[in-house]
Amino acid sequence: MPTYLFWIFSAMMLLGGAAVIVFRNPVSSALSVVACFLGLAGLFTGLSAFFVGIIQILVYTGAVMVLFLFIIMLLDLKDEDKRAPSLAPLLAGLGLVVAFVSQLLCVLSRSPDQIAPALDPQALAAAAGHFPAGEKIATALTAGRLPDVQLIGHMLFTGYNLPLQILGVILLVATVGVVVLSKRTQH
């Protein structure tokens, strides 16, 4: 991905994030989050993580943020009324962020930088040997394409079977929990 695209997506993401906390209206904040996540999905794509980028958009921007908006509508939230902004928490929060960012910069300035290894057709074709020949993955790799979705599926259903099952149970429990929680109590 060209560097300028990286910076564009990054800027979109960071500005979206900043907008979340700046806007007073929750709906605006939610839409800012959507913008932020779109930028993030761009960054994912730039990192050749196409599947993750897609589900970032589908799940987060599509499902989660719609859920947020739905709840905001449901609760019929208005603009946050202007409370007297207390200075101390503001300063403390900002101080925290500044401390964190300075630590981050410090760490990054010390750690050796790294350039992304190439994912050109030759390298991919070389990797095809690790997969059963004739199957989709090997074929695609030999052809010089990155079969991102197939690789993730392969990994998920070979190395992460049990966690996947558990994840299913977690989702089920969450579903039941949400139903129970949102049921009005009778009294």
Next chain:
Amino acid sequence: MLALLVFLPLAAFMAILLGAPARLTAIGVAVVNLALGLYAACTWRCACWSFSQPVLEKPALHLAFGFPDGMSVIMVLLTVIVTLAAVLSGTCPAGREKLYFGSSLLISGGALGAFAATDLFFFYAFHELALIPTFLMIGMLGRGDRRAAAWKITIYLGLGSIILLGGLVWLANLTGTYDMGKMVLGHAHTIDPAAQKAIAALLLVGFGTLASLFPFHSWAAPAYASAPAPVAMLHAGVLKKFGLYGLLRLAIPLVPHGLQVWLDPLLILLLGNVLWVGFITISQKRLDGMLGNSSVMHMGYIFLAIAALIAFPANPLAQPAAIILMFAHGVSIALLFGLADRIERSTGTLDLSDMGGLANSAPKLAFLFGIAAMAAIGLPGLANFSGEILVFLAAFWSYNGLAGLGPVQIACIFSLWGVVISAVYMLRAYRNIFQGPSVTTTESAADITFAERIPAVLLVLALVAVGLYPNLLLNLLKFVP
């Protein structure tokens, strides 16, 4: 058999929680336990009175019960007698039967377990088990300032237990075993003096707090004053003896030299119990507060016996004296608390100045309370006297008239004044409640009914039997397996 004795109340507790009829179950189990206890007193040398079940391999914990000597038998006997009396007396607030009777059984089961356990861990754990329902009952069903009383007893006993735990863990570490029998047999003289001194201090403070040794006593009176009758009976009568039992069972055989270091402070503290708390008892305006303090005061005599045993290890009188007095005090204070509860139900008050002439309307109650009060005063023919006289004799065991009086004898002389003090407050209470002309609270007070008399008579019988013939208990102490 012994496991049955201990687990029956606990099983009954579970059954009550699961919906068994609370009062009937509790009474039934208490009766069975009383029978078992009496049977145990006759036959405890047979093998059926021991039980051992390994629980953990490392450290080697056994859920083990047994009667290593007559002392446990007597304490178990005390527990079963008081338990039956406790579940029979007192009235349960409507709708709280499960809590009320279940807790009583749990306390009883815990006390039985603690007195019969031969494994250090369960010795401690069962006592703690019995404390939980005590707190609950005081906090939930008590009267007066029950919250504060429950908090106070919880914090005090919790703190005492933790200090005690420190001492016990130290002991277990030094001896390398949790089996109390092995501990005493194998390590009676192997603990080095410095460690003995520290352990003795921990045990004295820990067990002392549990047995309301001055100045760790101020939990007792408010707790007993606000506790429901069965809890006051069971705790003051039985559970409090655990501290003394522990001192006799563990501290004296294992850290005798350490205890000797603390002899003089102990003597001063027990005089605090007898005299200081005695004066406090005199100044009480209410019967429940008076009884609560008097139970603290009488602990002083038992500590005197323990001090006599510490000072003269060869003293044959001290241990039996302490045990008889523990039994006697347990029964008599339970009787007093049970009857005090009955008085409150008759008159609606426990304030001494609000009553008078109750004997006119309730002569049977007056008779029973009179016996209980006289027992507490130490009238011969009732069990407390048997214990007290032995305690005093034990304290003078080493005196021969050639040397002057030793510290134990001087403490004994001072604590003899306690006999006067207890007569003062008991007679004052009896005078104010029962004698003189009737007043509004007592005019139409109902006398104690036949059913209500049963627990009182049971306790009176125990008092009279031991009072008339203390050898009944002393003979149990003769056998050394």
Next chain:
Amino acid sequence: MNSLPWILLFLPFVVTVVCQLVLRKSALVPWVSTASAVATFVIACILLTPSDLTLFDGPNGSGIIARYITCKPIHWASIGNFYLDIGIQLDKLSTGMMVVVTGVGALVHVFSLAYMEHDDAKARYFTGLAFFMFSMTGIVLASNFIMTFIFWELVGFSSYLLIGHWYQKESAADAAKKAFLCNRVGDFGFMIGILMLWGITGTLTFAEMAVPAEVSIGTLSAVMLCIFCGAVGKSAQLPLHVWLPDAMEGPTPVSALIHAATMVAAGVYMLFRVQLSLPLVNFHELQASTVIAWTGGLTALVAALMATQQDDIKRVLAYSTLSQLGYMVMAVGFVAGEAGMFHLFTHAWFKALLFLGAGAVIHACHHEQDIWNMGGLLKKMPVTGIAFAAGCLALIAFPGTSGFFSKELILDAAHESGSPLFWVAAFVAVLTPFYMTRLFVVAFLGKHRSDSAGHAREVGPLMWVPLALLAILSIFSGYAFINQCSPALPEHAGEFHFNTVAAVSLGALVLGVLAGWVLYAGKDKDPVRIPLLRNRFYIDAFYDKRLVRYFQDTLAAIVHFFDEFLINGLLVGGLSRTAASAGNLLRRVQSGSLQGYAFALGVGVIFVIYFTVFQ
């Protein structure tokens, strides 16, 4: 025959138990109790001449208890080789005392049958009497100190029961309590004495006591004083005498039995028993003896002074009892216990007579007790009056009566010791006839001064027969033959020699009677009023107001305050307050504010990063 002493001891106990648990309020109780008292009297008389019992020679002791038998004891409590026994020691002292106890007891029982006839709670009364008989028998027969102490406490308890018989009356209830507490105070010292003596002699059994030579005189003196404390309580000597006059709140026969003839004499009996059992060369050397003698003498004096100004017939007699007990204690202090016991013996009969006579009078006058409301009773109640007069004569030591012989011996002992106490005793001998003359003249002679006295009639035979019997004994029990029953007999008992002492005592008698007659004959109200004596030297008031209220109650209040403040407030409260304030501080951290927690979390993260990455 060996079981006879046990029957003597346990018959009243069985009767008590049966009465209390089986008969309850049945009309049989008085009769069962009386029958048991009479039966014990018979047994006591049989035991007096134990011809078919082997008398062992005692290892120690002189004369009186040189020959004794002990019954095989019951081990009441046994620990190893240590036994606390219930045993019986039969010797001249105990058998003689038993005759007094059971004799007076039986007569009082009979008298009570009539006196308490209309009482609602007479079952309780007679049960109490039976229990008292049991306890008193126990003291007398005791073979060891613990047994003495056990029954010592039990008589105190039965006395408590009987004084408080009419517990509905505030004064009776208070008097019972006071009696018990005074006795308890005495027992405090008594117990110390027993314990120390046990330590010194190594035994509790009277017959086996031996004092090691190394024990210092001072220690022994202290022991004797401690034991004497018990006698001070039970025999109501100064300063614990206050309970006895108040004990007159009990029914009058009880006063006769317990608070005149037997129980209060137990202190003297016990002291004498100890003196005999301890093989000490010379009790004169002990300072304790002097203290005992002076206590007795002063009690005799103070009580006699107080008796001169009492209006209640029973109180006069009560103070007179105190005074006579003082005589006996003084005799023991002069190591003339035989004289003391002899006086105890004669005094028991005539004081029981006086009290029962007073009881008959009170009964006849519808519970009128003030002598100034009586008068002229001799004509209305001739038998009672004459019997009472006989008792008076014995008490004032009229020559020829039993009291004369026994009192003379005590005065002899006092004279021999050369102590100034002799003159104190002589002065008491003036006071005694004075107040008794006052009592008799005011109550029995002259005209009746109230309706209740005017309607008085002679009492029935159940009452006057015991009076008559006692009157005979009062006059003649000093003479040989009857005086053989006395627990202890001095050498010249029943004989009369004219010497200084006799002259002094006769002079005192004449002086006292004359003074009494002149002052009180024909008077309608008391011509002499001495508030100090009337108010009993303010001793009771001092105890009540100062000692009990200020000292004890204030002390109790102070201690209570300190307990609340120091232990509850500072120690415990301080701990709990420290914990609470620490908790309060920490509570601020728990602000409940979400952002606060998040901020704290963030700070924590910053620190974690700092320490993991930058260190």
Next chain:
Amino acid sequence: MASLNDYLLVSGLLFAIGLAGVVLRRNIIIVFMCLELMLSAANLSLVAFSRFNTVNGLPNYHGQMLVFFVITVAAAEVAVGLAIIVALYRARLTIHTDDLTSLKG
């Protein structure tokens, strides 16, 4: 082509923004959104590492596995969290954290 540190910097900044939002905002829904931002920032780091540390010439898919799980769990968490917020709002009629201090000791 951006380097690893660039990605990490961006990810860190996003995290910081999220943190600032959590600490500063009082609307609990916004706080919740900011939490999602922070999760996403972590995801970005994970994917970046996955891409920059190749295995056999391919990106390290273990890292993306983690991202996959995070996203899924986050979805469940959002569902439950929002349900709790709704319940909370019903009970207290506010979602302003200053008013929700029942846990104050």
